[in-house]
Amino acid sequence: MALLTRPISRVSTWLLLGLAVVTVVIVAACSSGGGSSSGSGSGSSGSAVSSTSPVIKSFEFNPSPISVKVGTAVTWTNLDATNHTVTSNTGAFTSSDIGQGKTYSYTFTKVGTYQYHCAIHDYMHGTVIVHN
Numbered sequence: 001m002a003l004l005t006r007p008i009s010r011v012s013t014w015l016l017l018g019l020a021v022v023t024v025v026i027v028a029a030c031s032s033g034g035g036s037s038s039g040s041g042s043g044s045s046g047s048a049v050s051s052t053s054p055v056i057k058s059f060e061f062n063p064s065p066i067s068v069k070v071g072t073a074v075t076w077t078n079l080d081a082t083n084h085t086v087t088s089n090t091g092a093f094t095s096s097d098i099g100q101g102k103t104y105s106y107t108f109t110k111v112g113t114y115q116y117h118c119a120i121h122d123y124m125h126g127t128v129i130v131h132n
């Protein structure tokens with residue numbers, strides 16, 4: 001019996017450590033949201049914001065995802081000092097390089113979900129959801 005208690009208490013120590021680490025990670029993830037604040041921002045990417053004028057700031061498309069009515073022109077404004085592009089993942093549309101303070105507009109004429117990125121910084125991603 002004495003042999004059993006040792007390994008068990010060691011395991012539970014590791015469990016507690018693991019829980020502590022997980023908690024820290026979750027807290028860090030929640031507080032690094034960048035303050036884009038649109039109500040119930042609890043993790044899921046499903047909550048699209050209605051917007052036709054997103055900005056590109058700090059190497060992020062903001063807000064994203066956005067939802068617009070079909071036929072709507074969306075205009076992105078680059079607020080960074082660095083050039084960016086708005087480039088469809090499927091090639092449906094692309095801007096040329098957008099300089100600081102410059103804009104790019106695209107009119108969405110078909111219902112669907114459009115994922116895009118920056119061709120210069122391929123880690124920058126955004127989504128436009130076009131509805132009826």
Ligand SMILES: [Cu+2]
Pocket residue numbers: 059083084085118119120121124
């Ligand atoms: Cu970029």
